[in-house]
Amino acid sequence: MDIERDVFINKYNLDVKMIEEFQIDWGKLDEIYYDFIDRREQLDVYSNLLAELLRKQPKVHTVRSRIKDPEHLIAKLIRKTPERKKSKGEDFEFTIENYRTEITDLIGVRVIHIFKEDWKDIHEFINTTWSVKELQVNIREGDSRDIYEEQKILINYRETGYRSVHYLIEFAPTNELLTAEIQVRTIFEEGYGEIDHLLSYPNNNIPEVLTLNLLMLNRLAGSADEMSSAVKIIKEEWSEMQSSLIAKDDELRKLESRIEKLNIEKQEKESLVKDIGKIRLESNWYSDWSKELSSIINTNELLSNGDWSKKISSIETKGIFKLSGDSDTSAINKGLKKTEQLEGEQIKDKFKIQEVQSEPKVDEE
Incomplete structure (x- = not known):
């Protein structure tokens, strides 16, 4: 050699x-x-x-x-x-x-x-x-x-x-x-x-002192891996939440458009539009989700090597999709049902008018 x-x-x-x-x-x-x-x-x-x-x-x-x-x-x-x-x-x-x-x-x-x-x-x-x-x-x-x-x-x-x-x-x-x-x-x-x-x-x-510091560095690396996976989950859930918000907002806009076309009293129309506004204002998905996320993230856990991705996953559907949850979906569906009911009544009224107008023709025949 x-x-x-x-x-x-x-x-x-x-x-x-x-x-x-x-x-x-x-x-x-x-x-x-x-x-x-x-x-x-x-x-x-x-x-x-x-x-x-x-x-x-x-x-x-x-x-x-x-x-x-x-x-x-x-x-x-x-x-x-x-x-x-x-x-x-x-x-x-x-x-x-x-x-x-x-x-x-x-x-x-x-x-x-x-x-x-x-x-x-x-x-x-x-x-x-x-x-x-x-x-x-x-x-x-x-x-x-x-x-x-x-x-x-x-x-x-x-x-x-x-x-x-x-x-x-x-x-x-x-x-x-x-x-x-x-x-x-x-x-x-x-x-x-x-x-x-x-x-x-x-x-x-x-030396032992170097070994101990290397072990601490190892724990930090392990925590960084867990945090990376957690951040990835947050990003994915955030993107899904944005899509959900856009979809729900489209539904609300369509509902508003249908209400505007209804031939009903102005006061009743304004009441329906006001209800839609409440759905938007009362959707507190972000604050609930953020609080729950913050509750599991604290500096004391940085070196605990807990499975962060599992912790994040446990809250992902509890708050981030609040707007698409039962309460908001129920409110939208209720608004749609009311709108369809009013539209149906107007259609029935329209048919009644047509029937009345067509009766003389039947008599003449």
């Missing part, structure tokens, strides 16, 4: 005793290192292919792809050796022939989405596009797990607060079957993950 053995060991905080105990052959690590460097350009083409396909999914915001850093690969091979010897036998060792199948994240693709709920569509896309060998989700203790249990996904609880869904997929751009890792996370999980990775990976040798 381009770096001396002792310098490499110190750089990646590797255990010298472990290397000696498991008789890790530095010469074979050298072979793997240079073989991987020779293959990187081709692997980069394959990773870009995966990234382009993932960008076709509408809920995907950003896709990043990378080929594993050669030094990080060697450090990982050293750390994984005890585990592999335990599971595969004492004679096992990483070689130039087996490292590409033993290490599954040589090609890595990261998919970033905006809202937590967008994951479902991306999950379905990945499952229908490639063969998924392994699937697991990393969440923090206390996070909602219902959505993952519904899909029967293996759940790992991470003390660090790391959140991400990991897929190991198989694909064959050539005759060689390759494995790649796809990580799917929200934009806030990505921000936290990058900071945590920068400060603690791969050595994991960080």
Whole structure:
């Protein structure tokens, strides 16, 4: 390698005793290192292919792809050796022939989405596009797990607060079957993950005060995800409410127009129009909805990691559609019924006049 053995060991905080105990052959690590460097350009083409396909999914915001850093690969091979010897036998060792199948994240693709709920569509896309060998989700203790249990996904609880869904997929751009890792996370999980990775990976040798602050940052990122989903729901409900208001206002205008055409006493006509005005003035959908929304949003909940989207959903139909609720709809329907009744009476009166006018003609015949 381009770096001396002792310098490499110190750089990646590797255990010298472990290397000696498991008789890790530095010469074979050298072979793997240079073989991987020779293959990187081709692997980069394959990773870009995966990234382009993932960008076709509408809920995907950003896709990043990378080929594993050669030094990080060697450090990982050293750390994984005890585990592999335990599971595969004492004679096992990483070689130039087996490292590409033993290490599954040589090609890595990261998919970033905006809202937590967008994951479902991306999950379905990945499952229908490639063969998924392994699937697991990393969440923090206390996070909602219902959505993952519904899909029967293996759940790992991470003390660090790391959140991400990991897929190991198989694909064959050539005759060689390759494995790649796809990580799917929200934009806030990505921000936290990058900071945590920068400060603690791969050595994991960080002071307690930094660990505590990283956990606080993780909670803030989780709350930001919940708030984003809540804001999305508010926006969607607001748009529906605007449409509802426009539709109801159109109904009221049509009703007013019909009343104006009625041949009734001026006082009765003014009374009907006044009733319509009351419907407009007494519609307090906004104040009720805003008060209910404010009641569940307070600064004490920002770090509680409650499911904000569920809280918002619980009020979405209680106040925001007040104008289209039973009371207002009943008032409009009552006005329509009264108008139709008056119109019907006028039509009947008109027919009576026509009948009276036609009677002399019958007599003459």
